[in-house]
Amino acid sequence: MSGYTKQITSLITEVRNKKPLIHNITNYVTVNDCANIILAIGASPIMADDINEAGDITSISSALVINIGTLNKRTVESMILSGKKANEKGIPVIFDPVGAGASKLRNEVTKTILDEVKINVLRGNLSEIAYIAGLNATTKGVDASEADIESNDSTAVAKKAAVKLGCIVALTGAVDVISDGKNLVTISNGHKMLSDVTGTGCMTTALVGSFCGAERDYFKAAVAGVAVMGIAGELAYEAAGHKGTGSYHIAIIDSISKMDENIFGEKARINEN
Amino acid sequence: MSGYTKQITSLITEVRNKKPLIHNITNYVTVNDCANIILAIGASPIMADDINEAGDITSISSALVINIGTLNKRTVESMILSGKKANEKGIPVIFDPVGAGASKLRNEVTKTILDEVKINVLRGNLSEIAYIAGLNATTKGVDASEADIESNDSTAVAKKAAVKLGCIVALTGAVDVISDGKNLVTISNGHKMLSDVTGTGCMTTALVGSFCGAERDYFKAAVAGVAVMGIAGELAYEAAGHKGTGSYHIAIIDSISKMDENIFGEKARINEN
Amino acid sequence: MSGYTKQITSLITEVRNKKPLIHNITNYVTVNDCANIILAIGASPIMADDINEAGDITSISSALVINIGTLNKRTVESMILSGKKANEKGIPVIFDPVGAGASKLRNEVTKTILDEVKINVLRGNLSEIAYIAGLNATTKGVDASEADIESNDSTAVAKKAAVKLGCIVALTGAVDVISDGKNLVTISNGHKMLSDVTGTGCMTTALVGSFCGAERDYFKAAVAGVAVMGIAGELAYEAAGHKGTGSYHIAIIDSISKMDENIFGEKARINEN
Numbered sequence: 001m002s003g004y005t006k007q008i009t010s011l012i013t014e015v016r017n018k019k020p021l022i023h024n025i026t027n028y029v030t031v032n033d034c035a036n037i038i039l040a041i042g043a044s045p046i047m048a049d050d051i052n053e054a055g056d057i058t059s060i061s062s063a064l065v066i067n068i069g070t071l072n073k074r075t076v077e078s079m080i081l082s083g084k085k086a087n088e089k090g091i092p093v094i095f096d097p098v099g100a101g102a103s104k105l106r107n108e109v110t111k112t113i114l115d116e117v118k119i120n121v122l123r124g125n126l127s128e129i130a131y132i133a134g135l136n137a138t139t140k141g142v143d144a145s146e147a148d149i150e151s152n153d154s155t156a157v158a159k160k161a162a163v164k165l166g167c168i169v170a171l172t173g174a175v176d177v178i179s180d181g182k183n184l185v186t187i188s189n190g191h192k193m194l195s196d197v198t199g200t201g202c203m204t205t206a207l208v209g210s211f212c213g214a215e216r217d218y219f220k221a222a223v224a225g226v227a228v229m230g231i232a233g234e235l236a237y238e239a240a241g242h243k244g245t246g247s248y249h250i251a252i253i254d255s256i257s258k259m260d261e262n263i264f265g266e267k268a269r270i271n272e273n
Numbered sequence: 274m275s276g277y278t279k280q281i282t283s284l285i286t287e288v289r290n291k292k293p294l295i296h297n298i299t300n301y302v303t304v305n306d307c308a309n310i311i312l313a314i315g316a317s318p319i320m321a322d323d324i325n326e327a328g329d330i331t332s333i334s335s336a337l338v339i340n341i342g343t344l345n346k347r348t349v350e351s352m353i354l355s356g357k358k359a360n361e362k363g364i365p366v367i368f369d370p371v372g373a374g375a376s377k378l379r380n381e382v383t384k385t386i387l388d389e390v391k392i393n394v395l396r397g398n399l400s401e402i403a404y405i406a407g408l409n410a411t412t413k414g415v416d417a418s419e420a421d422i423e424s425n426d427s428t429a430v431a432k433k434a435a436v437k438l439g440c441i442v443a444l445t446g447a448v449d450v451i452s453d454g455k456n457l458v459t460i461s462n463g464h465k466m467l468s469d470v471t472g473t474g475c476m477t478t479a480l481v482g483s484f485c486g487a488e489r490d491y492f493k494a495a496v497a498g499v500a501v502m503g504i505a506g507e508l509a510y511e512a513a514g515h516k517g518t519g520s521y522h523i524a525i526i527d528s529i530s531k532m533d534e535n536i537f538g539e540k541a542r543i544n545e546n
Numbered sequence: 547m548s549g550y551t552k553q554i555t556s557l558i559t560e561v562r563n564k565k566p567l568i569h570n571i572t573n574y575v576t577v578n579d580c581a582n583i584i585l586a587i588g589a590s591p592i593m594a595d596d597i598n599e600a601g602d603i604t605s606i607s608s609a610l611v612i613n614i615g616t617l618n619k620r621t622v623e624s625m626i627l628s629g630k631k632a633n634e635k636g637i638p639v640i641f642d643p644v645g646a647g648a649s650k651l652r653n654e655v656t657k658t659i660l661d662e663v664k665i666n667v668l669r670g671n672l673s674e675i676a677y678i679a680g681l682n683a684t685t686k687g688v689d690a691s692e693a694d695i696e697s698n699d700s701t702a703v704a705k706k707a708a709v710k711l712g713c714i715v716a717l718t719g720a721v722d723v724i725s726d727g728k729n730l731v732t733i734s735n736g737h738k739m740l741s742d743v744t745g746t747g748c749m750t751t752a753l754v755g756s757f758c759g760a761e762r763d764y765f766k767a768a769v770a771g772v773a774v775m776g777i778a779g780e781l782a783y784e785a786a787g788h789k790g791t792g793s794y795h796i797a798i799i800d801s802i803s804k805m806d807e808n809i810f811g812e813k814a815r816i817n818e819n
Contacts, residue, residue: 021687028301028574029308029320035575035744040791045744046645046687047575050618053651060648060687072323072347074618099319102333105326141294141319141333196530198308198318244527245313254790257742301574302581302593345596345620372592375606378599414567414592414606469803471581471591517800518586 001265004185004272009265011215011224016042020062020213024206025049025079027069027098030199033253034065034206040257041228043210054078055085062213064091066117067202068109069098069142076109083117092120092212092221096205099142100124101131114165121212121222122161123170123205126154133161143195144173155184155273170222172204176230178222185223188269189230191237197249204229207256223270231267232256274538277458277545282538284488284497289315293335293486297479298322298352300342300371303472306526307338307479313530314501316483327351328358335486337364339390340475341382342371342415349382356390365393365485365494369478372415373397374404387438394485394495395434396443396478399427406434416468417446428546432457443495445477449503451495458496461542462503464510470522477502480529496543504540505529547811550731550818555811557761557770562588566608566759570752571595571625573615573644576745579799580611580752586803587774589756600624601631608759610637612663613748614655615644615688622655629663638666638758638767642751645688646670647677660711666764668707669716669751669772672700679707689741690719701819705730716768718750722776724768731769734815735776737783743795750775753802769816777813778802 001009021044026034031047038045048057051074058064064086066079086093095117100110110132113119122132125144135157158171162181171177176187194200208225215221229252236251274282294317299307304320311318321330324347331337337359339352359366368390373383383405386392395405398417408430431444435454444450449460467473481498488494502525509524547555567590572580577593584591594603597620604610610632612625632639641663646656656678659665668675671690681703704717708727717723722733740746754771761767775798782797 027320029304031575032305032578032744036791036795039742039744044687044689046648047573047616048645048649049616050651052619053617053649056649056651057687070320070322071326073325099321102319103321103326103329105323105329141317141330143317196312198305198312244524245309245530246523246526249309249526250523250792250796251790253792253795257791300593302577305578343593343595344599346598372594375592376594376599376602378596378602414590414603416590469585471578471585517797518582518803519796519799522582522799523796 005265005268005270008220008224008227008270009261011211011220012259012261012264015210015214018214019044020210021046021060022063022065022209022213023048023057023061023082024065025054025075025082026065026067026202029069030202033199033203036253037203037206037256038210040253041207041210043213049075049078051078051081054082058082058085058091059089061091063094063209065094065206065209066113067096067098067205068106069202071109079113080116083113087118092218093117094121094123094205094209094212095119096123096202097128097132100128102141119165119167120218121168121170121208122165123208125201126157126171126173129161129169129171130157133157133164159184168219168222170208170226172201172226176226178219178226180219183219184273186271186273187227187230189227189234189267191233193237193241193248194233196245227268227270228256228259231264234267278541278543281493281497281500281543282534284484284493285532285534285537288483288487291487292317294319294333295336295338295482295486296321296330296334297338298327298348298355299338299340299475302342303475306472306476309526310476310479310529311483313526314480314483316486322348322351324351324354327355331355331358331364332362334364336367336482338367338479338482339386340369340371340478341379342475344382352386353389356386360391365491366390367394367396367478367482367485368392369396369475370401370405373401375414392438392440393491394441394443394481395438396481398474399430399444399446402434402442402444403430406430406437428457441492441495443481443499445474445499449499451492451499453492456492457546459544459546460500460503462500462507462540464506466510466514466521467506469518500541500543501529501532504537507540551814551816554766554770554773554816555807557757557766558805558807558810561756561760564760565590567592567606568609568611568755568759569594569603569607569628570611571600571621571628572611572613572748575615576748579745579749582799583749583752583802584756586799587753587756589759595621595624597624597627600628604628604631604637605635607637609640609755611640611752611755612659613642613644613751614652615748617655625659626662629659633664638764639663640667640669640751640755640758641665642669642748643674643678646674648687665711665713667714667716667754667758667768668711669754671747672703672717672719675707675715675717676703679703679710701730714765714768716754716772718747718772722772724765724772726765729765730819732817732819733773733776735773735780735813737779739783739787739794740779742791746775773814773816774802774805777810780813
């Protein structure tokens with residue numbers, strides 16, 4: 001295990017010891033899985049999207065996760081208010097721009113959030129990040145489009161977005177890329193079956209949020225969150241891939257709940273570039 | 274395998290090859306299962322219910338699924354806007370009138386949707402379809418009432434509703450009936466344990482939507498969607514029925530994710546009448 | 547089995563025979579599990595939160611469950627309207643004050659609901675009930691805080707809250723306490739892994755609602771609902787605890803769906819005080 005992987009590995013214990021409270025303003029499709037994933041890695045989830053309490057809840061939390069998967073006017077206002085409160089208090093903000101590029105509303109809301117809130121980590125797929133970076137992107141719904149995957153180099157896209165936004169970008173795909181515009185780490189964990197379960201992207205974002213709630217080096221936290229999901233995707237495939245996507249879904253959560261430094265250290269394929 | 278069943282069987286491959294994007298404006302109780310079922314059969318789900326993007330999302334989709342399980346004023350407006358957009362673009366609309374007959378609001382909304390949107394496939398249980406057909410119905414909540422099951426002939430109800438509405442009706446129950454008012458197909462697959470899991474009706478509707486996104490003959494698409502759920506209900510019972518309803522729920526998704534032409538062709542009990 | 551446990555045990559059959567319709571105005575994080583748990587114990591769930599139908603749906607139901615886990619202005623109005631309708635019709639109201647003490651909004655809404663609606667059973671954790679009883683509480687998010695657990699005697703807290711509110715209080719934790727201010731029952735079932743799955747509190751409340759829909763003695767109904775979840779937590783641990791929290795979650799639902807008088811009678815550890 002490299003020295004860098006060792007540093008990341010220690011975060012598994014850190015999050016379990018600190019049990020940070022993670023405030024999520026997220027979508028109603030994958031919210032249950034996000035809450036269970038946050039518990040599985042040892043953090044504590046709270047979901048609260050009413051504007052009359054969003055700021056209060058952010059204030060008592062160790063990280064804020066914003067996800068626009070099923071955005072609407074009411075919740076977007078809460079996202080912005082909570083984002084500003086988090087900025088004010090020095091609480092990390094993790095943003096998942098689900099489906100950015102797929103509709104005018106998602107594009108506008110993405111822009112507004114990026115303009116009004118200082119994001120610490122942006123977690124998305126290639127189509128979403130390419131769209132945000134101002135590159136050609138052909139988002140089809142909420143999954144990365146194949147045209148985008150073929151025509152773009154994800155390391156270049158992640159780096160460009162990170163420079164443009166001045167934040168850490170976690171671009172997940174066949175190979176995951178984490179960049180702050182200067183440093184770049186790739187992670188070769190994961191399994192293609194992860195895309196057969198809804199919300200594995202959202203869950204990855206929730207994991208990044210969990211680690212950011214326990215570790216002030218958000219770059220390392222992002223690497224840890226993304227790597228944990230990749231490893232869980234592999235372990236779940238071994239345990240239940242043959243049964244089908246329902247069992248695979250459950251085995252992802254199982255694998256995360258059983259993740260420890262030994263498993264992580266043995267399985268992580270993290271490369272500093 | 275009959276010639277008709279063979280035609281339906283080929284749709285299993287068709288949906289997996291085409292991966293149609295399915296826009297769902299649906300309820301928050303079963304939305305995660307619906308997304309996972311759509312992925313399991315090989316299509317791609319998107320859930321978007323804000324009026325400022327509903328039309329845009331419908332426009333890039335291959336089918337629209339409307340489900341009033343947890344209706345509210347805000348989302349009903351989006352359903353109607355998206356329905357009209359789908360009609361304009363020739364995109365099929367599948368409507369699940371969850372709980373029609375159970376409250377004045379559901380009745381009014383059902384009427385409004387049927388008045389304002391041309392529905393291609395209506396998928397419901399006996400109480401819901403009987404209510405819509407203008408027959409005596411005693412809807413008790415969101416499940417078909419036993420009084421309705423005893424006093425109504427589901428083939429007659431499906432046919433009457435199809436004639437009245439000028440659309441395809443998929444009435445699911447112990448025996449499923451698909452009718453366009455003229456043609457009628459019954460499907461004898463399924464298992465009574467399906468009613469012990471919430472949302473198997475919604476999931477069936479999502480499957481019908483997935484097939485309608487891949488096949489322009491919506492009657493065949495409806496037969497395929499309903500039959501796939503019935504077969505999955507049987508296979509899941511064999512795999513996990515003895516464990517309880519939680520495992521059975523997961524096994525339904527497993528079975529759909531592993532559905533192929535061989536399994537479908539062997540198990541389907543589709544009867545042309 | 548004591549005489550008292552025997553009386554409670556018989557409710558398992560009663561709820562399965564009566565299949566009461568349970569109206570839930572609840573949160574979108576755990577709503578699917580609540581619906582499946584209600585089905586698993588033999589009752590019938592309906593989720594309806596629009597103010598234009600909430601009263602109608604309550605009127606045809608046998609119990610109303612209110613849960614403020616993801617409260618917002620729109621749904622809180624429906625909770626109050628439905629609560630008043632239930633009071634008027636003599637339908638039991640079960641209230642889960644998720645996160646009471648964690649934000650000003652939750653505190654205000656909790657107060658409003660308690661002022662405007664006659665609650666039959668209040669189900670919460672130690673932090674929530676202590677807050678409502680007017681005791682020192684340090685709610686951190688939606689889980690009971692460790693400071694509260696160490697500094698409070700849960701039997702005293704439950705009793706105090708019950709006297710103050712004039713209702714039955716079901717305070718769940720390592721040992722569960724049910725009190726109406728005069729009578730007090732403790733239940734020693736359960737497993738600590740229950741707190742690793744989101745929504746086991748909400749599910750307990752849904753079970754209490756299911757039993758209240760079948761049994762007019764709401765104290766006994768509350769004991770039954772809480773004990774069923776505790777027993778399921780133990781059985782699920784035996785069946786799947788070693789696999790991880792995803793499988794444990796599913797096994798909880800399995801165990802409830804297979805619960806019968808024999809299992810309940812053998813496992814229940816209910817103590818009259």
